[in-house]
Structures are given as structure tokens and as C-alpha cells.
Amino acid sequence: MTISIYDGFMPDSYPAPARFPVTVDVVALTILGGALHVLLITRLLEPFRGTLALPGGFVLAAEDLVAAARRELAEETGVEQVPGHLEQLGSYGPAGRDPRGDVLTVAHLLMAPNFPVLAAGSDAEHAAWYPVGNVMDGSLELAFDHRQILDDAVERAKSKLEYSPLGAAFCGEEFTIAQLRAVYEAVWGTRLDPRNFHRKATGTPGFLEDTGQMFMGDAGRPAALFRLAPAARASAGQPTRAVLNPPLMRPHG
Amino acid sequence: MTISIYDGFMPDSYPAPARFPVTVDVVALTILGGALHVLLITRLLEPFRGTLALPGGFVLAAEDLVAAARRELAEETGVEQVPGHLEQLGSYGPAGRDPRGDVLTVAHLLMAPNFPVLAAGSDAEHAAWYPVGNVMDGSLELAFDHRQILDDAVERAKSKLEYSPLGAAFCGEEFTIAQLRAVYEAVWGTRLDPRNFHRKATGTPGFLEDTGQMFMGDAGRPAALFRLAPAARASAGQPTRAVLNPPLMRPHG
DNA sequence: TCAAAAGTGTTCCGCATACACCCATGC
DNA sequence: GCATGGGTGTATGCGGAACACTTTTGA
Numbered sequence: 387m388t389i390s391i392y393d394g395f396m397p398d399s400y401p402a403p404a405r406f407p408v409t410v411d412v413v414a415l416t417i418l419g420g421a422l423h424v425l426l427i428t429r430l431l432e433p434f435r436g437t438l439a440l441p442g443g444f445v446l447a448a449e450d451l452v453a454a455a456r457r458e459l460a461e462e463t464g465v466e467q468v469p470g471h472l473e474q475l476g477s478y479g480p481a482g483r484d485p486r487g488d489v490l491t492v493a494h495l496l497m498a499p500n501f502p503v504l505a506a507g508s509d510a511e512h513a514a515w516y517p518v519g520n521v522m523d524g525s526l527e528l529a530f531d532h533r534q535i536l537d538d539a540v541e542r543a544k545s546k547l548e549y550s551p552l553g554a555a556f557c558g559e560e561f562t563i564a565q566l567r568a569v570y571e572a573v574w575g576t577r578l579d580p581r582n583f584h585r586k587a588t589g590t591p592g593f594l595e596d597t598g599q600m601f602m603g604d605a606g607r608p609a610a611l612f613r614l615a616p617a618a619r620a621s622a623g624q625p626t627r628a629v630l631n632p633p634l635m636r637p638h639g
Numbered sequence: 640m641t642i643s644i645y646d647g648f649m650p651d652s653y654p655a656p657a658r659f660p661v662t663v664d665v666v667a668l669t670i671l672g673g674a675l676h677v678l679l680i681t682r683l684l685e686p687f688r689g690t691l692a693l694p695g696g697f698v699l700a701a702e703d704l705v706a707a708a709r710r711e712l713a714e715e716t717g718v719e720q721v722p723g724h725l726e727q728l729g730s731y732g733p734a735g736r737d738p739r740g741d742v743l744t745v746a747h748l749l750m751a752p753n754f755p756v757l758a759a760g761s762d763a764e765h766a767a768w769y770p771v772g773n774v775m776d777g778s779l780e781l782a783f784d785h786r787q788i789l790d791d792a793v794e795r796a797k798s799k800l801e802y803s804p805l806g807a808a809f810c811g812e813e814f815t816i817a818q819l820r821a822v823y824e825a826v827w828g829t830r831l832d833p834r835n836f837h838r839k840a841t842g843t844p845g846f847l848e849d850t851g852q853m854f855m856g857d858a859g860r861p862a863a864l865f866r867l868a869p870a871a872r873a874s875a876g877q878p879t880r881a882v883l884n885p886p887l888m889r890p891h892g
Numbered sequence: 893t894c895a896a897a898a899g900t901g902t903t904c905c906g907c908a909t910a911c912a913c914c915c916a917t918g919c
Numbered sequence: 920g921c922a923t924g925g926g927t928g929t930a931t932g933c934g935g936a937a938c939a940c941t942t943t944t945g946a
Binding site: 893895896901902905911913915916919 | 923936
């Protein structure tokens with residue numbers, strides 16, 4: 387067996403390996419009116435001009451992937467510091483996903499509390515929240531393979547809720563148990579028993595921290611306000627099993 | 640807000656976006672002598688010449704990521720059809736992980752039964768199995784950020800065993816319950832109760848299929864031979880929750 | 893007969909599920 | 920008072936953990 391020119395790096399005299407444009411795409415999810423929503427832009431250029439697509443753009447030289455995703459999000463929403471939890475989802479391509487050539491994209495998942503998207507001028511790609519359900523049932527079309535990426539992102543979000551404290555990433559800094567439950571119900575598309583959810587959420591050590599404050603809703607008894615406990619906050623990124631073990635089970639299958 | 644030249648694709652008149660060399664790296668895991676092993680090559684070229692590294696190489700034009708990983712594995716092991724389950728793990732870079740510049744790598748995870756690696760000639764990078772424990776405890780050094788990638792891969796493998804039937808990917812086509820249990824014990828680094836594991840494995844609908852054959856070991860009663868049930872085989876790649884629900888729990892935390 | 897490993901039965905208990913019930917607010 | 924939602928108590932049952940016990944081979 388001989389050494390292929392593509393095995394590891396080669397001396398300068400060897401032909402250079404193929405180079406690819408690399409983009410980051412972001413599946414930004416949030417809860418709006420009890421339903422899961424995704425941030426989409428309307429493309430201004432060909433291909434797929436006028437079609438909805440995930441926000442994203444090219445990775446710059448010497449730039450990290452998550453940093454690139456964060457930068458693109460800020461640029462396309464007009465929001466300096468986008469809130470929520472951002473993590474890498476997976477890579478797609480480079481073959482056969484763009485009509486103009488090989489483009490590798492690294493998709494990211496943002497689980498965020500609802501934040502207002504700044505309306506851009508008419509010459510900029512306009513970002514806005516769209517119900518995920520409208521993409522799933524086919525009433526909204528997405529450019530490129532973004533439908534597939536969205537599917538994967540939603541599936542990832544669903545499973546994240548089971549064994550990680552990241553459901554709270556959809557809430558603000560402080561939230562009630564009912565608000566947290568609404569997140570689980572929206573993402574999983576199910577109803578959960580309020581009483582049992584309350585016990586599980588408050589009873590899991592290292593998950594929630596009582597702020598001592600109260601939240602007055604439209605009706606009914608005021609609810610206690612919670613925040614993420616430091617332990618859960620620290621473990622947000624890592625593949626931890628420290629909290630929510632055994633996991634919060636999503637019903638059925 | 641104006642349109643950045645990096646937002647989406649630009650007309651030909653705009654400057655081209657940065658292009659990156661893209662590699663695929665493969666963390667090939669298997670069980671040898673009851674311990675988790677990883678496939679490593681010894682680098683023949685700078686940088687990290689003489690250091691152990693994950694097998695991998697550059698993605699070709701118009702090539703898919705998993706296909707590239709499969710091709711590189713075949714090239715560097717001399718094995719035409721590498722067995723086991725191959726999936727994408729995640730992407731690393733492009734910033735700050737290679738002394739010579741920005742290289743994006745897409746890491747992959749192979750969970751495979753033990754297969755012999757063909758000894759390459761002295762001029763080729765030689766692939767061989769090494770105990771994962773020897774990397775973890777620092778007695779083996781890896782090139783680039785491959786230590787980090789290995790850590791992530793092992794963690795992924797651990798969690799895969801919990802809720803997917805992919806533990807069987809470490810076994811051959813047919814296997815006994817004890818062999819399957821040895822996989823779980825090696826990956827998780829724990830001991831499992833043989834009796835309870837047997838009940839859980841055989842009792843999970845859609846997981847295992849009895850071949851009717853028997854396997855004679857060194858001592859003791861012969862064990863029944865099983866294979867993956869069709870349902871589990873089909874769901875191998877997808878984020879399924881069809882089998883192993885509730886999951887096989889790994890002890891403690 | 894004994895060792896060793898396969899496989900079954902049984903007990904215990906934590907926790908998910910379901911739901912009755914009480915608490916605290918606005919109207 | 921009544922409606923509405925927050926929060927607690929409690930019974931039931933599934934399934935994981937632990938382990939006694941039987942089965943089937945080789946030596």
C-alpha cells in the first residue's frame with residue numbers, strides 16, 4: 387500500500403487538497419404562544435430567492451464554529467447578544483446540497499427565550515419567527531436541505547429536555563414551574579400533568595433554585611419564581627448526567 | 640443594516656468567501672480482551688511526526704462526509720468493507736487546531752466488532768488498536784486535538800448504549816447475551832448483573848432475535864446465540880426511541 | 893461430583909402515573 | 920361566594936436492583 391496524497395498532510399511539493407467554502411447555519415428555536423417557533427430569513431439572492439431559509443453565513447478565516455454562528459445570528463437579527471443556549475448540531479454536505487457546488491455547512495442549535503428580532507431595512511434579509519409546525523406540515527418550504535436540518539434540530543431539542551436542564555434555556559432568567567412546563571409541552575407536543583411535573587422539577591437536586599420571589603399571573607394563586615441552580619448552569623454545555631437522572635420521560639415513544 | 644458579503648451567496652462580482660481544507664477523522668472503537676480499544680495510526684509526517692493520531696484524511700470534491708470517513712478507514716486499515724456502525728460525531732475547528740493553518744475536521748465514530756488491521760508496509764502509516772484507558776491516563780499522547788475528539792467519542796458511545804441497540808455493533812453478526820454484556824461493561828467501565836442484564840436484553844421487544852443456535856464457551860452451560868432484530872437493525876442510524884425504552888441505565892452517574 | 897456459566901423466580905423499593913384535595917389570588 | 924391556576928398528599932403499578940436458585944455443559 388502506498389501513501390495517498392490525501393493521507394495526512396503532505397509536503398509542499400504535493401498538490402494541495404480540495405478546499406471548501408464552509409457555512410454555519412443556525413436553527414434558533416423559541417416558544418411563542420405555546421408553540422415551537424424557528425427563526426427564518428427570506429433569501430434575497432439566487433438560488434432559492436424569495437424562499438425561507440435558516441440564518442447563517444460563511445465562516446471567516448481563523449474563526450471558531452460556534453463564534454461564527456453567534457456572529458451570524460447577531461448580524462441577521464440585529465441583536466448584539468443573542469440569549470439562550472447555542473451548541474453544534476452537525477455537519478451537512480459538502481456533496482449535493484447546493485446547486486452551485488460543494489458547500490459544507492455546520493448546523494447549530496439555539497434554544498432561546500423569546501427575543502424580539504429587529505426589523506431590517508428592505509434591502510436586508512428579514513429574520514422572523516415562524517411556527518415549526520407550519521414547516522413540518524408542508525405549508526412552509528425551506529431552501530437547500532434546511533428542512534432536514536430543522537428536523538434534526540427539533541429531534542435534538544426534544545431529547546435534550548429529557549436528560550439535561552436545558553429546557554430552562556427557553557425561559558428567561560427567572561421563570562415559574564408552569565412556564566417551564568409549557569416549554570416541555572411545546573417541544574414535545576404533549577400535555578404533562580402539572581402536579582407531577584412540579585414535583586419532578588422542584589424535587590430534582592441541583593436543577594432549580596427558588597428565588598423567593600413570586601409571579602402574579604392573570605388568574606389563580608401566585609407562582610414561585612425559580613432560576614437555574616449553579617450546578618445545572620455549569621453543566622449546560624457538557625454531556626452531563628448530573629441532573630435529571632433518572633430523566634424526565636416524554637410520554638409514549 | 641447592510642448586507643454583509645458573507646450573508647448567503649453573493650454575486651460573482653463579490654469577493655469569494657474563505658475556503659478551508661476539510662478532513663474527516665474516525666474514532667474507531669472496539670472491544671479487545673474486555674477493554675475498550677481505539678484505532679490509531681503513527682504519523683509519518685510533520686507536524687506531530689511519530690505521534691499517534693486518529694485515522695483520517697481530506698474530503699474529496701463532491702464527496703459525502705460519511706463516505707469520506709469510510710474511504711479513509713478502508714485506505715488506512717487495508718480492509719475493504721470495515722464492519723460496524725459509522726456515524727458523524729461533530730466538527731472541530733477550523734481555528735487553532737493545526738499549527739499550519741485553518742483546517743476543519745469532521746469527526747466520526749465507528750462502533751465495530753474486533754477486526755484485524757492489515758499491517759502496512761514500513762512506508763505507510765501503520766494502524767493498530769490501542770487501549771482507550773492508556774490515552775485517558777496520559778500514558779499515550781495524541782496529535783492535534785485528537786485527545787478531545789476521543790473523549791467526545793467515548794462519551795457518545797456510552798450514551799448510545801443506553802437508549803439504542805448499537806451495543807450490538809461491537810459484536811459480530813451473532814452473539815451471546817454474555818458477549819453483549821461484556822460490551823456494556825467495557826464501554827461503561829462497570830460490572831453489570833448478568834441475570835438482570837439477560838432479562839432486560841431478551842425482554843426488550845424489537846431488540847434481539849433468537850437464532851436457535853447455541854454457543855459453547857470454555858466452561859459452563861452453552862449460551863443461546865442472538866442477532867439484532869430487524870426493527871433494531873433498521874433503526875440503527877436514526878434517532879429512534881423504538882427500542883430500549885425505558886433505557887438500559889448505566890450505574891451511578 | 894464439582895466448577896462454571898446460563899438462565900429463571902422472587903423480593904424489595906424508587907419513581908412515574910393518576911388523581912383527590914387544599915391554597916392563594918382576582919373578580 | 921366562585922373561577923383559576925399553584926402546590927401537596929396519596930394510592931397504584933411498572934420496572935430496576937439485588938440475590939437465591941435451577942439448568943446445562945466440561946472436567
